[in-house]
Amino acid sequence: MVSDKELAEFLFPEVKETIEDLERRFPPRKLPEGAEVTRFAPSPTGFLHTGSLFTDMIAYYVAKQSGGVYFFRLEDTDTKRTIPGAAGELIDQLFTFGLGHKEGYFVDGDKGDYGPYQQSKRADIYKVGIKYLVSIGRAYPDFCSSEDLEKIRKAQEESKVIPGYYGIYARDRNLSNDERVERIKKGEPWVIRFKSLSDHDRKMTFHDEIRGDLEIQENDIDVVIYKSDGLPTYHFAHVMDDHFMRTTLVSRGEEWIPSTPTHLELFSAFGWQPPKYAHLPVIMKLDHGNKRKLSKRKDPEAAVSYFLRQGYPVEGVKLYLMSIANSNFEEWCIENKKYILDGFKFSFDKMSLDGALFDLDKLAYFSKEAIAGMDIESFYGQVASYAKLYDPELEAKIELDPAYFKKILNIERDRPNPRKDYAKYGDILPLVAFFYDDEYARKKEAGLPFDPAFDRDFIKEFLNDIADNMAYGPDEATWWNSVKEIASRHGFATVNREYKANPSAFKGNMAAASSLMRVALTGSKDSPSMYEIISIMGKDRVHLRLQKALD
RNA sequence: GGCCCGUUGGAGAAGAGGCUUAACUCAUAUCCCUUUCAAGGAUACAUUCAUGGGUUCGAAUCCCGUACGGGUCACCA
DSSP states (O other), X not given: OOOHHHHHHHHOTTOOOOHHHHHHHSOOOOOOTXXXXXXXXXXXXXXXXXXXXXXXXXXXXXXXXXXXXXEEOBOOOOTTTOOTTHHHHHHHHHHHTTOOOXXXXXXXXXXXXXXXXXXXXXXXXXXXXXXXXXXXXXEEEEXXXXXXXXXXXXXXXXXXXXXXXXXXXXXXXXOOHHHHHHHHHTTXXXXXXXXXXXXXXXXXXXXXXXXXXXXXXXXXXXXXEEOTTSOBOHHHHHHHHHHHTXXXXXXXXXXXXXXXXXXXXXXXXXXXXXXXEEEEOOOEEEETTEEEEOOXXXXXXXXXXXXXXXXXXXXXHHHHHHHHHOTHHHHHHHHHTSOOSTTOOOOGGGSOSSOOBOOHHHHHHHHHHHHHHSOHHHHHHHHHHHHHHHOHHHHHHHHHOHHHHHXXXXXXXXXXXXXXXXXXXXXXXXXXXXXXXXXXXHHHHHOOOOOTTSOHHHHHHHHHHHHHHSOOOSOHHHHHHHHHHHHHHTTBOSSHHHHHHXXXXXXXXXXXXXXXXXXXXXXXXXXXXXXXXXXXXXXXXXXXXXXXXXX
């Protein structure tokens, strides 16, 4: 008779380490009371998803706020789906969002004492756990092929019974160890399943940091914990890793709620204290009147790279995500008169339970606030690096004359209520293109939108007078007064009240007069403060544009 | 289909038996300010909290059913 212990030894003769050895190798972290150890643990199967960024941001802030640790673990046990290079990209994006880690996996090597932080490199560690579970009779080799499993599932479907590998359907659960050894010796492929002692008809409760106490049926399915490729499944890796990496709080998507009982049973089979769990709502999207998960295939905004490419400021995206996480965050921003994350106390119990609909309008709002809150140097820096990466046309304009561009960016920003017309860096160029002579020339060619109520000669005369005689400084009032004076000479009313009282006595009001100037200067009827535009463009360019507007 | 989670305006939500004629924010609309635009200021926008019943003097708030939405049932995470 082969004992469980002997079976374990037979299965994993190369494994010499024990659980106790691992406990010594990865001792509990020395952290102050209340400090949380959190982690971000993505799979390198594609680009960073907006929902993952959300989850990650919360893990990051929980650790930061509590004075704990936040680390990064690469969950690459699914070798078939792993995409080369994805991990590096993921990490780069995390860092550009200011959510970079100090401990964990890096492309050029791990940092930290609890590694390796890449699951595919932890096979030895997992085997220690698997061997232990086999040795105490809580795990066993299973010889079912995918066809066998399919047959079982079909039979279950026909008899309308819950599908899964459990109870009488767990075919190899009660094999004798002797038979197991024999079949393995014969070369039959096998996996290891966890032997669940739970009862499907019983309920268990566990506490969720967001949802409170959840009551769920126990899990009685014998899940696969060790795959035929020698790597563990998520369930097992989660338990081993978060135990030995000493994670105190696991934040993950709500899709994990149903498998939490399995994880808890695994923890208890080892006799370990499970971490706290926070199951986060998933970000949704409205599609033909139905909510659905943000999908990377259908929704561009599902990939974090979308925001980067569009030029949304990363702070704006984070602000928006935080407002979804804790809606009192907005009130906090308003109270503090600043839109920043630092200093806000995130809390799980302020979190709503169902998934928020992704709202681009609100993202734009927060992005405008984020941009308005930057000082000009960092704003300029952000725009410049955005241009470099994503917008060669913008980059060319910037390089033409960085100082000029910086002044343009700064229009009407140095004031209590700064201008907020950019939600993303991609919005900038179309709005400021007129500052550049080539773009202006293009507009001119297409025809400047002068008010047809005025004839050409009149406009020309007026503009010439303005060009030659207006004050080009030293302050806005002086300039404006001079403009008014000239306008008055040409029959415009300088006081709107007078114009309204007797419109036929005038050519128009100052709105009409300045519209002519604006069109000549910018090629468009709308623009920021004309005085600032003139100051930035400089006298020569302004003079030229006013004079040649009608040529 | 079983199980789990959820359901307050176009969106994010506050609300935890009487203080709610349902806060706040975004969006939208109108007005004000104004040399245009942006910004800013003001006002409007749920007679009602998915729905049906119940408990109660009193319910968005408690209980039950129904509907709807989402999630999950892999050698994927």
